[in-house]
Amino acid sequence: MSPEQSAKDDRRLFRARWILPRSGVVHVDGAVQVAGGVVEEVLPDHGAVGRAGAAGIEIVDLGDVALTPGLVNAHAHLELGALAGRLPRARPFEEWVGALLALRAAADAGELESGLARDGRALLESGTTAVGDIDSLGLAATAGPTAMPRRRVYRELLDGRDAARRAAIVAALSVPLAETDHLLEGLSPHAPFSISDELLAAVASTARVRGLPVAMHWAETPEEVAWLDGGEGWFGRFFPPAAGMAGIDALERHGLLGPATTLIHGNHPRADEPRRIASAGATVVHCPGSHAYFERGPFPLQRYLDVGVPIALGTDSSASNDRLDMRRELALLRTEFPGLDPIRAWSAATEVGARGLGLQGRAGCLAPGAWADLVAFELPEPLPADSWDWLTAAAPAVRGTWIGGRPVPSDALQ
Ligand SMILES: [Zn+2]
Missing domain, CATH: 2.30.40.10 (Urease, subunit C, domain 1)
Structure with missing residues (x-):
């Protein structure tokens, strides 16, 4: 036929x-x-x-x-579904990160896979049909397509600026994910503080050659910004210092700041960064539930909107959110910003998210x-x-x- x-x-x-x-x-x-x-x-x-x-x-x-x-969730980590409710709240962020890494390392493959499937179902049940999903463990192809939203699986890349770790990561990068309409590939250089310039160069060239969108955690905490500026603070316990390396500068230098890039969180942009993001056409992803979980300060929404930065919405992971439900993220956003036009809020959870995931015209x-x-x-x-x-x-x-x-x-x- x-x-x-x-x-x-x-x-x-x-x-x-x-x-x-x-x-x-x-x-x-x-x-x-x-x-x-x-x-x-x-x-x-x-x-x-x-x-x-x-x-x-x-x-x-x-x-x-x-x-x-269907709603579009621009940022999640479905692989962390197994950790739902297992991390105590109200910790300092650095302790949360340490506890997360320990729990994730202790979880067995079956636990992680069923957590991923459960989080995928939770998204479907609440009306989400596409998600930007960070994959650090290589579980991307685990859950069958029928029980999951469509996923842009961003392969997380993190070398801790260690040349030995980098070689294996770059080698793995050369093998593409087998894509379908339900499972699409993306790349996620983890964050400005955790990856080397050399790895970012490899990401840029792979993204260019294979036409892949890129997502990066960026400017999430004041500690991150201070550490990037002066190499100070607790980040140094995880990563060697790299004073002077700013996320946006590095992305621009490698040609990675463009319409196919999403910047996750963006709670602490420097003065000129919203304008640079807007002119590049990149998208910032706000995660209201996760933001509230960590009791972050006010998200600088107006600074982004004033210069035309597209804002998408995400749930982040079950390790820092009570539920994976984009309806709840929308409601939290409306409460957080009572003056925000509801149509603009809706577009953050549909068209803008789809655009950030490289699915413009197909989703949202x-x-x-x-x-x-x-x-x-x-x-x-x-x-x-x-x-x-x-x-x-x-x-x-x-x-x-x-x-x-x-x-x-x-x-x-x-
Ligand atoms: Zn995240």
Whole structure:
């Protein structure tokens, strides 16, 4: 059977009371036409749906739901699912890092794999269909695609500026991940303080040759910035000092600051860095739940928005968050910034996240050619006065999730 014939055979209309195909757009009694796992068309109203139905296209009537693109979680570490609830809160960050490393080293492979699968299911259950997932342990291909969101797996690279460690990392880098539509490759040089300039050069050349997006933890703590400036503080216990090396400078020098780069956290940008990030077109990922977990100071959202830096949302890992649920991250963001336009908040959890993960036009929106990754949120009665305020603040119940037009199997959600 030709691909065209097979697409025609599985063509369906997902009809819903509200269709919200992209930020700021609401269709009442419309539908999303899906075939071959992708969106063919968004039908804006009852009349268009009726005509398509009359033409013989199968209609799946979802009823009183808001149908949206699946949420995009721009930053997680699913491999740390096994550590959920096992790290005491309210530690200094350095003790948390030490405890995390010890627990991760003590966990066996089975524990880590089931933790990863559990976190993947938690994301699906709460309406997330794509995630930027940092992989430091090589577990990327472990969980089957049906029980997981689509993953941009960022292979974490960390040499501690040690030449002996670097050689093996660079050798492994030359072997690409076997990509599918569910599992896509990315690279994550860990953080400015933990990698050598030589490794960053190897990352840059691999990213360029294979067209891979890059994610880096950056400017997370004041200690990180102080250490980069003067080689002082507890970071020195983990890594040899490298005073004067700033993250953004190094990324720029290697041609790694661009639209395919996400900078994770960005809590402490230097004065001119938001502007440099904006002109490069890179994305900053804010993780409200993890931010609150560590009791960080205020996230400098306005400084980024003032100069046009795209802001995406992420959950970070179960080791520093109570739940992996992007609805909760949205609600936390709205509480953190009460003046933020809800449409802007929604785009952080959809289009902007997708762009940061290199999935622009495929994830985070419902438009012709996008993956048919859908979420149906249960509409309350009476209907919310402001759809975007409701979607981003109320953590609405998920009635169903589809990836590539197929329902996520219910046995994957138990
Ligand atoms: Zn992280």
